[in-house]
Amino acid sequence: MDRRTFLRIAGACPALALAPISAENHRERMFAVGQLSEGPEIVLSGEYGYAQKNIRNLPVRAMIDARNASFTVANSRNSAPNALIGCDMGWQPINRYPLVIRNCPGVHFIGGRFDGRVPLTTDWRHTYCNSAAMLVRDGTSHATIEGVRARRCWDGVRFIDHVNDFRLKGSWLSEIRDDAVENDYLASGVVEDCLFDGCFSGISLDPGSREGDGRQETVTIDRSLIRMGAYLAKGEVTHQAPVKAADVSPRLKITETIFALTAANMRGFRRLERTWARMIESRDNALLWLPDEPIPAELPLPRAGFALHTGADARECWDKARRQWITSHPDVPRFPDDEP
Template sequence: MDRRSFIRVAGLCPVFPLLPQPARARSQSMPDQSDANGKGARIVLSGEYGYKPWVARDLPMGATIDAQHASFIVSNSRNSDPGLVLSCEVGTLPTNSYPVVIRNCPGVRFIGGRFDGQVPLTSDWRPTYCNSAALLVRDGTTGATIEGVRARRCWDGIRFANRADGFRLKGSWLSEIRDDAVENDYLLSGAIEDCLFDGCFSGISLDPASNNRDGMDQTVAIDRTLIRMQPYLAKGEFTHQAPIKATEVSPSLKITGSIFALASAKMRGFPRLRRTWQKLIESRDNMLLWLPDEPIPSELPLPPPGFGLMTGADARACWAAARRRWVASHPGVSRFPDETP
């Protein structure tokens, strides 16, 4: 099938099955108390934490952190409009680069949490780059489950760092993410399931940059996850990266029942998109949406089998319907007071 014929193959926007939300943890549970199944400590966070970071360290195996009624501020810049003269490191504004950090808590389950970001969204990428993530999981936190997180306007959304392999991220809603919705630059094995990443510069980063890391014997599974890219100012133009920032040493990929939506006709990351397709070991029931009205650039690598393709108005309608279904089917995920469906 030639390129033009492939692009005409659109079909209807699929209706993906969505898992039911997990039951809410008991509000009467007390910190450091075994749960009903005797699987470890339970810690309940509630209220406004503001700019005060919260750190979990050395919890017993299988502990639960219930943050369904807790909210945090994410802020990486000391001024509201960083630029070449005044970078994000200069100014008087308060910062909270890592509101929640989980260290050496194997098998931890983190539920909920609302992270409201104050990361500048209109400034250029480079002067805004003061490293930050709403939720940082690291230092021996193997087999972690993160679910039901709501975060917006962050630098990175959720970051899995050294010795946090075997992670599972599920049922979480991240929007207006200035850099990576999920950063996995340590090239760890893990799963991203039933998530909505709505408006990110980069979707899932699997890029070790200059670090000597090799994830080729690892696998990342992406299932029933919606990723919409959004253009931000980067090096003087409005653009975005690929849904997955893959390199030659990135983990293998399983992508099923998911939608990737590309929003900018000037998007970067065509080589990364090509590497994403090369890294696939399983692909089925997916869609690639080209949202602009401009034609797909000839240099954009078309997806392999397992992906349908829609363009223009059909693609935008498909995304809107899929997003609407996801939001409606996840009432347990926290909302912001100023948020509309």
Template sequence: MDRRSFMGLAGLYPALALLPGPSKAQGGQAPAQQPDSRSGTQIVLSGDYGYEKKSIRDLDIGATIDARMASFTVANSRNSNPDATTGCDEGELAINRYPVVVENCPGVRFVGGRFDGKVPLTSDWQDTYCNSAALLVRNGTTGATIESVRVRRCWDAIRIGEGAGGFRLKGCWLSETRDDAMENDYLLSGIVEDCLFDECFSGISVDPAKNARDGTGQVVRIDGSLIHMHGYLAKGEVTHEAPIKATEKSPMLRITGSVFALAAANMRGFRRLGRTWHKTIESRDNVLLWLPGESIPFDLPPPPSGFRVLTGASAREYWDKARLKWIAAHRDVARFSDEVM
């Protein structure tokens, strides 16, 4: 889509039909599927683990970890308001930077789990940067399915580490993330399907930073998912990153039936957004929402064909309806006591 077409399309589409979503069980949590018959291994986690770290290793192929009745606390800062003088590694507060770690569990299915974060939301990003992830999957955990997980107020929500290619995130609700809703900085192939990423500083990271990694032969598919950005204080201004943090070394992208909502007029990552579009090899039935009241900046990279564009009030109305529809359709995802039941 060229610049003239992009600016002309913005705002012309009414907020009527929302993206279709898969049918989910209404009321109560859906039963976990039976474990893989090859192993029969099933681990059930229940109760409030609080600040206890839970490490799970060396399960048989195709095991199930049923965490639907379990809750965890994720905390990355030793003080409630880190700043340039007193960073997140200083203070007396309890921390639990990696509450659940899954290692060497090929084909595992991790179902459910509620992760409540204590990560500061108002301090500057660079002062709050003590690395952390609510759920970390790595080291030989290939082909993992992570399903119906609820995480809020964390640093990274779900991190896919080294040796965890072929992942699948399905029906997860991740919100108020100070950094990445999902980090895949080892540039592995996988699927993000039917997920809600809400109020995120960054949506999906496929950025190797200064590491000599090359994911250009890999593919990440984003299907039927909602990614909503939110501004947080970062290096002195309230802003957010791109929905996908991409570089030229990132995997190729297939984006279908998904919504990207941009919330800050001064958003960072225009260059990353351009790289996202450049890495996209399939795009269809998508929506790009420009939520601010200000006009779309001229230098915002236009999306490829397969995206329609809404702006301002129409975009905000579309997002609100899409979000509520997703939540209503996913009664199997755990709620917090202060959320819509």
């Protein structure tokens, strides 16, 4: 489909994306999942602060209930890393990986509140001390991560080393300085019914300099809201693409999902091209251009399956979808200053 045709036929926000499951049904689903566990149940509760929690070698399909647990994420030893004093220099406490799950196949993790201390206004390149609220790794295949609330982190949830067929669902991540989800080991998986509100990059599927080929894998993004957040990066306030795709990324199924672009000077046009090229299914989605500035002529647009909204119309669409998601997920943990 050419650009002019796409702009002409783009319709209203997809109804399904704006009508998530009811609060009652969501509560039933969250509290019923423990009944599916065939392994032991571990309960985490209280404030872990800067102490790392390492969970490993659980029996298959164990349940980890962290609905009443809180963690602190901190990647920088000082509050304002710069070219002279980087994030590895200073005296502030750090907790770069507050929760690590290793070799726990079929684990079901539910809940958890992760409060970040990652600097939000300093340049990305000086703040880049790798970190993630949750690190799922080393043979933790078929994992389900559900009902997580995380904010002001470097990465949100990172999957590495034999974690195929992961599922991240019903989670609210906001103010993420890098990737809301990092899947640079190119595992198959599902991101379902999630709200990513203000991330520099949405879902990363790029092995970078590491060898990897995920072209036979599939990542599904379903009924999720992904708004990009603009941060200072290499001297410019901008953001990356909703999906950080490479030529070797997994195939993509994107359904009933909203991508919202915030910065008129956004980066990642080549990654957007790869995202559209890797799609094998696309339906009932929306692409929101939130700035009042015109869409750049060079911005790659999807071939099909996305309605396009711009300016005030796009912002209204996002606000409505976000409000409905928050209202319909009352059991996701909240911070004291979160919306109810």
